[in-house]
């Protein structure tokens with residue numbers, strides 16, 4: 772199998788980190804691509820032109836990181852997403868919050884990277900408020916995930932780490948030191964350490 776990824780994509784990083792946690796490196800080859808270069812192989816796997824995308828041994832390619840992570844999790848018995856019940860819903864909810872935080876962080880960055888004349892402050896401010904609210908909620912709810920070692924906690928760690936890459940000036944640790952301590956614990960795991968984006972990105 773092949774996972775198309777880019778080194779800075781937090782969605783792809785969730786998949787890459789899960790592969791490491793589940794010791795599946797020998798089963799899934801990582802193929803680095805730059806989605807903005809429109810590589811034909813990526814488009815064949817994912818017409819949306821986005822990473823991650825997973826080409827399987829049989830069956831259609833999978834797109835969208837939550838689906839890809841669900842599939843990866845079925846590849847052995849070391850389950851990172853509970854099979855059913857409220858614990859499953861909570862892990863998937865944590866992943867959804869983490870993915871949403873990535874969406875807001877990326878939206879803000881794209882807007883901020885535009886030519887100054889073309890930037891639309893309304894969107895930047897809206898996304899910044901959404902990021903702040905989401906951090907507050909994560910802090911309120913951290914008892915549900917801060918000591919967990921599962922896909923929900925992994926997803927939140929990746930989303931917080933992405934804030935450091937793309938919105939470093941926020942200094943979110945000052946207002947949320949316990950979330951900072953949570954990320955620090957995850958940064959000691961190989962899954963997060965080995966998938967860190969390049970510092971020059």
Ligand SMILES: N[C@@H](CCC(=O)N[C@@H](CS)C(=O)NCC(=O)O)C(=O)O
Pocket residue numbers: 779780781782783806807819820821822823834835836837870
């Ligand atoms: N919901 C998707 C989001 C994927 C996504 O937006 N990937 C970005 C990289 S971080 C991408 O490939 N962007 C290229 C483009 O939009 O053309 C997922 O969870 O996989």
